[in-house]
Amino acid sequence: MQLIALDPGHFHASLVQQQMYPDIDSVIQVYAPEGPEVEQYLQRLAAYNKQGSPEVHWIPNVYTGSDYLQQLLLCAPGNIVILAGNNRLKPMYIRSGIGAGMHVLADKPMAIDAAGFASLQASFADAAAGKVQLFDIMTERYEIHNVLQRELARMPSLFGTLQPGTASEPAVIKKSVHHFKKMVAGEALVRPGWYMDVQQQGEGITDVTTHLVDLVQWTCFPGQVLDYKKDIHIDAATTWPTAMSRAQYRDITGGAPLTAALAATAGDDGLLEIYANGSFDYTIRGVHARITVQWDYEAAAGAGDTHYSRIQGSKAALLIRQDKEQGYLPVLYISPVSPDAAYMEQLSNGVAALAQRYPGIALKAAGRDWEVVIPREYLNTHESLFAAVMQQFLVYVRAGQMPAWEVPGMIAKYYTTTHALSVAKKLEYDSRKI
Structure with a gap:
């Protein structure tokens, strides 16, 4: 398969190419209107090649004629279109790529209004009929604090059950x-x-x-x-x-x-x-x-x-905060509803079980709350998470289906x-x- 960068107007378009992928051609087809946006994309691609050489060695094949979209549609079905740019154009680009029998990996958002949402629904129907995959780039699923918050929320002994909340206190x-x-x-x-x-x-x-x-x-x-x-x-x-x-x-x-x-x-x-x-x-x-x-x-x-997240369970709330006192780094906290001895034993056992899958995870007292200490090797920059999304998308493409x-x-x-x-x-x- 080949990657096809279509009108890469946002820097996220290049972040997918920070590494190579098995069974993906090193030649990237680039179709875009002529101008500074495609030039910036190519400059970033060249920088990744230089920094990672010989591990990263993308070869761009660039077309910038006014009929760039029509030229893209002549590419062989089964290739992967990467979309990150002007959001107003995305619904049309998505429909075009899916209609030509290509898989589409699109930066968020894939729709910015009701008309875009209607077009997106049609694209998913077309993708199912054409047996191709359409997916958006959700990097935050791979950020370790979000991953661990999700893991903790799935532990009834520690989190309890998700509460309904109210309009005034969600x-x-x-x-x-x-x-x-x-x-x-x-x-x-x-x-x-x-x-x-x-x-x-x-x-x-x-x-x-x-x-x-x-x-x-x-x-x-x-x-x-x-x-x-x-x-x-x-x-x-x-x-x-x-x-x-x-x-x-x-x-x-x-x-x-x-x-x-x-x-x-x-x-x-x-x-x-x-x-x-x-x-x-x-x-x-x-x-x-x-x-x-x-x-x-x-x-x-x-x-x-910065990112703030709070999820309220019957036994504890799970919080992610970025405070000045912590150098603006994200920190995950567990805030017990009733921190009695019985619950503290469940908390300790739950985090110990989590540490079996994520070695080095530990607890540290933080006032009434408990900080989940996360080793530095689990911390990744936002830019580095795009490759993880691409790898997951390739799993879906090769399987021919998503969950x-x-x-x-x-x-x-x-x-x-x-x-x-x-x-x-x-x-x-x-x-x-x-």
Whole structure:
């Protein structure tokens, strides 16, 4: 099989190529419109070749004519299309790749609105009919704190049972904070101008929230086949903008021209308004959950993107926090409901059992809570997790199928995010009407 990079406008497109894969051709077919985005992709590919030589030796075969998509469709069926770029174009790209008999591995989000969700549903039906695989890049399933939180939630003696929570006190809370200006692989990230245009990138409530909703499903309902029509209900949703000066915009884009839609958001103060932030409350199989995503321009010194997660069980809550006191590194905590002697014995036994599969895992007192001490060898950067997703996808491709819960889970996930956007916009309209 060959990898095909289609319009690789986001740096995630290159992260899949940080290593080679068995039975995958070293030649990568690249089809994209001519411009700085494909050039940046090729530069990153060259850097991986140089850093990993001879272990990494990708050979790009590049086509940048205006008919790049039509040329891609002439490729042999059974190859793998890698998608990471303009989200507005993804539904069309996905339909095209699946229709041509190719497998598609797409960066999140695969849909940013109701129309995109409808197209995605059709693509999954086409993929099933054509016996090809369609999958999104859920790197957070491989981050060790998320992995261990899921493992602990599956231990009734330690976690108990997942609680339903209430609208005011959800049983599951996940919040993610991100930054427009950031460093990736030691270099300042240059973002394309459309990344700040929500008509092309999508609003934040349908973007990074994809990871958070996926973790709710993967952690709290492992292996379960979800039906979005019965299992998901959006209770409330809202969005709000991040203000960005034109100088800041030029700094992170390298001087890319403003899109018309983004320029139109500027107020009297000249600041651009980017609706990158969102929050929604929903129930999934009767469990109350709250999802929040926030985008700031730049992180404080020493900080970076952060992830907060809390899952409430009948015996303990499981928390992931990133605090300044811990150097902004993620830390997993167990917070017992009743830390009596009997429970402490169960806690000790449960973590000891976990350490059989993850040697070195231990407990450390942290006030009333207990920190799960994780050896450094388990800690990976976000960028390094893309290869793990690719390896899992190749398992699905070679098997010719995914587990029964994967596709319904993806459909439920994108229904949740896109419907939350619809609810948020309706609420905004009603508030203006009042």
